[in-house]
Amino acid sequence: MNHDRYSDAYLRAILRGVKTIAMVGASPMWNRPSFFAMKYLQAKGFRVIPVNPQAAGTEILGEKCYADLADVPDPIDMVDIFRRSEAVGPIVDAAIAKGARIVWMQIGVRNDEAAARAEAAGLQVVMNRCPKIEYSRLHGELAWSGVNTGIISSKRRKI
């Protein structure tokens, strides 16, 4: 797996197959990047469960926040990691233990050792990307911001 460059088909299949996302490092502060991503993904129909020991027991955007991945009572398809690269290892191990199918590390977050463990356990991995940006890129919305989405198509996009 080349983690410097992901095909659109790989990212599209991941985002299409996911329903429930655990967001590790989700912030209750509305002007933090994780809050942006959580709110956007909720609006697109994903269920996002926040995981953050500092906010455990409170609600973020209507969802109860847990201290640890292991505490989340529901099954999880994907773990989205808003933490420093060095802190990723134990989170990935917890994601494997939890039975998640996908580990996604945010922009600026990359941990190749942890990614190799996840892949060895049969999980799919995305690093140094944002699911909000990739979802919007693949669905035409990012182009509204003047961004080069890399998408060329002569088909009418569904709205």
Added chain:
Amino acid sequence: MAETYGFETRAIHAGASPDPTTGARSTPIFQTTAYVFDDADHAASLFNLQTYGYVYTRIGNPTVSVLEERLASLEGGRGAICTATGHAAQMLAFFAFMEPGDHFVASNRLYGGSITQFGRSFKKFGWHASFVDPGDPENFHRALTPHSKAIFIESLANPGGVITDLEAIAKIARAAGVLLIVDNTLATPYLCRPFEWGADLIVHSTTKFLCGHGNAMGGAVIDSGRFDWAQNDKFKSLTEPEPAYHGLRFYETFGDLAFTVQGHAVGLRDLGATMAPMNAFLTITGIETLPLRMERHCANALAVARYLERHKAVSWVSYAGLDSSPYRALAQKYLPKGAGSVFTFGLKGGYAAGVKLVESVELLSHLANIGDTRSLIIHPASTTHRQLTEDQQVAAGAGPDVVRLSIGIESEPDIIADLERGLAASN
């Protein structure tokens, strides 16, 4: 995916899928000022930059977005911001990171209007420019100060046919932790792609070859997405909390999209130099034929330059496509498909002969523009460069004997015949 598509394909398709609502295949002109919100929460998310969408055409417009993505794709960048004019693009590019007391180093061979904008109007904001001879890249290094934030050059200078050593200057900028900004107007991404040589931002006057038909004003800033805004403490407007967005940090929140998002959300919002949707439409249409036009522009320009080089009334021709040009090697490296179609030549008869020539031609248009399908001619010392001192004129390659041509895509013998008539009359 699109990276696998060729330049000609992207010139037609990038950014322009069929309209999702109507299926319209050509890009619609969204002639609207504002866009409805779904509800109050949607409005709040848009104003907070938490979701994507249009609010007000000053900040973003669907027709303009198509052009932005097209340009970002053709230059190989991450995103783009279109502006009302090329000068507005330069204003917006510097506004993104300059503070009062900041400094940048620019080539002294720039288009005269840029030298005036940087040297005079920018001073009113406390932004200081030093101008250096780009012939020796080390001149840029020597002029850097602790307050320097950028180096600004033209890939192919207007009008002197000067080609700057992009790769060498990019290395100097990178080592100093400052931006390299390249005006790629005369070359267009068809002939030269500065990001491939290490540039960080590209600015365009889209009014010229990109639009190509002399009928729509416009500008653009394109971001490579590769500059590390956090590598030093010079770029606080991208790394520190933005008070107007409740403490949002653009670089942290948007990563390699930070400059593109900030250029719309702050630059266009506050400077207001927005491109009109109609002008975006004309420019989108023009770009579809950019590769074909540039091939013909370059072929015609080379033929005219060779003709002028042999003419007895002409003292010199400065076209980088000629074997006699001192920039021939740089042209082969940076503009292998052709040296563009804007160049200058000198008249033995000096200022008076220049004025007579521009008044005597019948097919070539005497006007202050470049990059039109039509062949254009001007005498810079009496027009575009008259704000400059004579020293600055000479440094910019626009001395009293200089005539500038922008060769169009008409029949080559007709262009040469018209110049033949004009030169005979000026003698």
